[in-house]
Amino acid sequence: MWEALSDQAKAMEAMADGTALPSLYLSSLDPGVGKTQTLYAFVRNLVRSPAHAGVGVLICLGRLEEVRSFVQGMNAFGVLPPAAVAVMTSDPALNALGHPVPQEAQVLVTTHQRLERMRGRRLSDASAFLYQGKPRAVRVWDESFLPARAVVLNTNTIAGLLETLSTINPDLRARIMATVNEVEGLPDNSAYTVPDFAGEFGIGLPKVIRAMGRRAPTRLKDAAADLWHLSGRTVSIRCGNRDGWSLVDYRDSLPPDMAPMLILDASGRVRVTYDDMEARGLLVRLQSAVKRYDNLTVHLWDKGGGKSSFSNHGDELCKEVARMVLTKPQEPWLVIVHKPHPTGGDYERLIRQHLQGADVDVAFLTWGNHMATNAYVDRPNVILAGTLFYSDAQYEALKRSVADQRASDACVSAEALARVKMGETMHHLLQALCRASVRRCEGDGCPLTDAYVIGSSRHDFQGAIAEAFPGARVKPWRPEGLKLTGYVTKAIAYLSEMAKVIQAGAKVRFKQVALAIGMKPENFNKDVREHPAFSEALDELGIVEVGGTSRKTSFQFS
Structure with a gap:
């Protein structure tokens, strides 16, 4: 684990020194091992390093709720200069935690959503993310990372756009309605080419969004954006019993020049999405060390x-x-x-x-x-x-x-x-x-x-x-609780009483238990010990079966 944390620090150091290759670097250490603490320590030392005064840091978090605790965490073991950190979110109260001019702060904390709004534009061209006029060299993405945004557009959601579209162009509305009907007649897992609505009718997405008005739900605006993105493209059609028909594709959402960047995701060792990114040559896995969960x-x-x-x-x-x-x-x-x-x-x-x-x-x-x-x-x-x-x-x-x-x-x-x-x-x-x-x-x-x-x-x-x-x-987990009957009930009751008075590590022979509950020892194995409910009850009592090399003979108390 220490070696894996060192690997994480070395990846960030290479970015700070300008020697990192343009790849995504994945640290997939399990929760609680110290990925975030390592990031805190690195940032504090980078800010204090005169040799790295011109090196900017970009940290991307998943949700607004994480921003405040993250900024506080960076200061927990050594307060950073007030001008060193800026926060860029949709929440003015969170932004007030840092420097009012993000481009002047060496460390910029923002959200995934801010980067995804770039819609594929280059990070180096976005002045809001620069530091001293240059792209921030150290880039860290916390939690789940996807190189593009998955698009799943349900036909019921498309139908929700029809009222707005009828005010723009009735023929456009009819064309989209016909598309919905056509899609809903297709079998599952079909390929389908969506008509080019913008090209056919000369109507761009901005006009559709304006027609919706400011009070339109965000989900409908997103649906319009997805539909215009899918226009003219070949998509997959999926039909689910509850979900109806959906158009399936994906769209670029992040800047193409995000690399080099460090991804901190504990789920990196179990999600196969990272396997595909690695196969494409986009991603390099840093050393990992799987935590044990015996307790x-x-x-x-x-x-x-x-x-x-x-x-x-x-x-x-x-x-x-x-x-x-x-x-x-x-x-x-x-x-x-x-x-x-x-x-x-x-x-x-x-x-x-x-x-x-x-x-x-x-x-x-x-x-x-x-x-x-x-x-x-x-x-x-x-x-x-x-x-x-x-x-x-x-x-x-x-x-x-x-x-x-x-x-x-x-x-x-x-x-x-x-x-x-x-x-x-x-x-x-x-x-x-x-x-x-x-x-x-x-x-x-x-x-x-x-x-x-x-x-x-x-x-x-x-x-x-x-x-x-x-x-x-x-x-x-049995919702009715553990139901025991007959001799099984008697055996567990006897062992439960023994557990109250017997010393840890002590043993009681199977024969003793059988005789105590009025049972023939030769029937005890088949009718009691092999009963699944008996095994579960033993486990709950902390009792294990022990004996010789060929067969078990006794119960041992923990």
């Missing part, structure tokens, strides 16, 4: 946890989440839930209702806000009340954007789509669970943490957890 136990409930499942069964699922919280009412919890749904309801509110005012310390985050916060690192219990999935159209758009593969080039195979989906599943699992205490680093591992995940086995969550969290134990 993490994941309790997995084999049940659908997507948005639709919560929409249909929200009350049942929220009731079980509350029941699980109440199994350890003296310990703090973190629960990650879906955002409120128009029909399913407010899931945080439902869970709190089922807690019935119990005095428990439970914090909530919503999917979409489950990354890049350290506010919950002292919580040893975390529940993923549902999981985040995308449509096949979105996974395909993601694949095409990183592989630079247009619909006119080739289809995306089912196998490639499955790999992208698994990579994104592991990405969300890693980021979400690492909001809790599992994020912290103790040696090369994590603290004792219990995680509870709702996810159907058809998505291979067991495999995803094993790869994302090496060494973690996966146990079933």
